[in-house]
Amino acid sequence: MxxxxxxxxxxxxxxxxxxxxxxxxxxxxxxxxxxxxxxxxxxxxxxxxxxxxxxxxxxxxxxxxxxxxxxxxxxxxxxxxxxxxxxxxxxxxxxxxxxxxxxxxxLGALNLAYEQLKTKLAAEGLFDASRKKPLPQFPKAVGVVTSPTGAAVQDIKQILGRRYPLAEVVLCPVQVQGAGAAEQIAEAVARFNRLDCADVLIVGRGGGSIEDLWAFNEEIVARAVASSQIPVISAVGHETDFTICDFGADLRAPTPSAAAELAVPDVRELAASIAGARQRMCQSLGLEMHRMRVDQMVDRLTRKMGRELETGKMQLAEKSAALQALSPLKVLSRGYTVALDAQGRTVKTTEKITQGDSLSLILQDGTISCTVTKVETNRTAGED
Structure with missing residues (x-):
């Protein structure tokens, strides 16, 4: 063994x-x-x-x-x-x-990765409404980040040219699917911000499968879009497609064509609005002229009434002075006296006055009651 x-x-x-x-x-x-x-x-x-x-x-x-x-x-x-x-x-x-x-x-790997990244970035506050920036009302330049050969870029250019030809279209061509696409998209957004050569950005592509759109579900793209100082419109796929880029952007458009319509105003609508404003201004101006004429009439009437009031005051003062000059009290103030008989009649002559009559003498500062003890009549020259 x-x-x-x-x-x-x-x-x-x-x-x-x-x-x-x-x-x-x-x-x-x-x-x-x-x-x-x-x-x-x-x-x-x-x-x-x-x-x-x-x-x-x-x-x-x-x-x-x-x-x-x-x-x-x-x-x-x-x-x-x-x-x-x-x-x-x-x-x-x-x-x-x-x-x-x-x-x-x-659950598929891509769907799971989508939900995991969405939950992670939402927890960081990357999708909060408070982070969203308003779009400029009249952009001078519209930046476009998409494939230079896809149908999306042609649709965007056509709509921007028709709606608002005043804006310049600045295209930064990128790969929108496959290896390296996410990095190119993120770098294009960063480049627009470094050069400050656009007032609003459209980032997107046409529709496709979840694999085709996956570059827009990468974390690097979501963070680049969310941190952009230039407002970003995300336009990826068709109306029912949602990507992580959509949540990080300032505004989501259902399609690239819709993004172009949201990015700029319509010159035809602006022209109609200006025409309406001009008409309202003219109408308002007509009303204003009417109000000015009324104000002028009121002003003239006020001045006329003022002049007439001053004239009336002067006339009243003149008449008061005349009445004052004729007033018996004015005479009394000079040392004269008015005599009244027992019936209150003014005694003008001595003819009806006899010894023993009672008279009232009105002076400037009061009245004296007296009895006549003697009557003397003055004879004028030439009388017998």
Whole structure:
């Protein structure tokens, strides 16, 4: 009987690893399970986690090159389907799954990534209404960030030229789908802001699948649009398409054509508005002239009444002076006296006065009652 072979731990682990690596059934395995113990090593980019079902668990790792291709962020409790190979990690002797690809189980990866990014940016306040900037009423230059060959740019140019030919159209051509598109769009928005060469921006493209529109769902585009000092109109896809760019922009347009209509006023409407304002101004001016004539008439009447009042005052003063001169009191003030008989009649002569009659003498400051003791009649010259 031969002696048993004594192996080192390393030899055992290498042997088992070789067995598993040589097994074709373990070289490409699809597993479904729930993520737990998820760890994202941000410095290395590697993802470490476990996959479990109701009874068992297996360790798993996804290295940085594969992890960078993910459209969504894995999280604990998320149900996924993964593809990878099963082998042993020699140092620990623990077998684990090396994941090459991962997809959400149920909801698509792109839809999940969309919802995750939307929730994240909304929590930061990036979509708050208080951040939205008003569009300029009469822009001098309209910046357009889109593909130079798509139908969207032609529609935008045509509508801007028809509605408001006074505005200059500044096109910054970019790739709107595929690798590098998101970076080009974000850089174009930043360039417009650095050069300050537009009063309002239209960022968008025509319709397509979620994959075609995905550049406008990237975080770099959403942040560039939200941080733009120039107001941004997002116009991506058709009316039913919503992208992350739409939420970050100052205004969403259902289509690129609608964005062009929102960006500028219509010169025909402006002309009609000016004509209406001119007509109202003329009507108002006519009313104003009428009011001026009324004011002039009132002013003339007021001046005439003032002159007549002054004349009346002067005439009254003259008549008062005349009456004052004729007043008996005026005579009395000069030392004269008025005599009244018992019946209150003025005594003008001595003919009807006899000794013993009672008279009242009116002076300037009062009345004296007296009795006649003697009557003398003055004879005028020439009388017998």
């Amino acid at each position: 031969s002696a048993p072979v004594v192996l080192t731990v390393s030899q055992l682990n290498r042997y088992l690893k070789a067995l598993m690596d040589g097994d074709q059934n373990l070289s490409s395995v699809f597993l479904s399970g729930e993520i737990s113990n998820f760890t994202n090593h941000y410095k290395s980019g590697h993802l470490y986690f476990s996959l479990k079902d109701s009874q068992c668990v297996v360790r798993a790792v996804m290295f940085a090159p594969q992890a960078r291709r993910l459209r969504f962020v894995p999280q604990d409790g998320m149900k996924v389907i993964v593809r990878g190979r099963v082998t042993i990690y020699e140092q620990s002797g623990q077998y684990q799954l090396y994941v090459d690809d991962m997809q959400p189980d149920g």
